[in-house]
Amino acid sequence: MNKLLNYKYYDTPEGQDIFMKTFVTSKYAAVAGLAGASFDVLMFSHPKGFVNTIGRMGYIVGPLVGMAVAFTFTTNVAQNIRGKNDKLNYFLGGATSGFVFSAWMKKGIIAVPAAVVLGAIAVVKKTGIDEGWIFFPDAAQSTKTIKSVKHDWTLLKDIEELKGWTDGSKQ
Template structure:
């Protein structure tokens, strides 16, 4: 299976740690680039190319580090303990929170972030184990190329009025 098509839960916990880390850091990098673009354009307004790249790196780097810390910690704890339970995800979330605290240079932020990220990771693990759907797949029929073939009107046309439509001569 290609690493680009790999999904996090394609293999059991504790296996293919490199692929799982690639998946999580890929999503963190994409999210970080979106957020840093918003930050650069709307808030920080750095002057020059080097300062802009530095600001983007300041935001994207720690987010990628938190994703990698979560993945590696959760999977290594899984391999060490030999159990696939919620505690592994809690330790992964706590590692990500520790990275967040180091990024903010504050233990006052880092300790609560570790607890909150650990709790969120436990909720995610519970959802995965019990089959919860966090973000449902929805397709909007009104947004497809076939939309013109559907009649989305609230009231149908009256058939006898159609004969009174004036058609241009050809």
């Protein structure tokens, strides 16, 4: 179980460990969906009762997880079928997610634009992975404790030799 929770998407090459990769993307989609669904329930839809609230949250979380599963499965199966690890696999995965999105919205007219947009976003992600882009850099955080007051936070230290001023009393 620990391996399942600590696994990262790029721990293994594309086309391998499809179940683990699907679990990872579904986990991220579920967390993002719960945050978005909670915002929707509290701010916009205001469903009455427990069952309606769970239904509304499922209406938002379910398709997001479905989009993540469709992307991961399509990308990895395309890798295994084609035998190539390139941007087309990611485009196909993003396009599949676009079709799931249009089915969720119940608007067939947005199927192709959603597929193209999500496919293009997936290609940008693949390009970033291949070229080593950092999408979310780690931010250095300073620790603030009770003793932080004793630290010298000045940008430039005083240089004693350059202090040639007087207080004006010796004239």
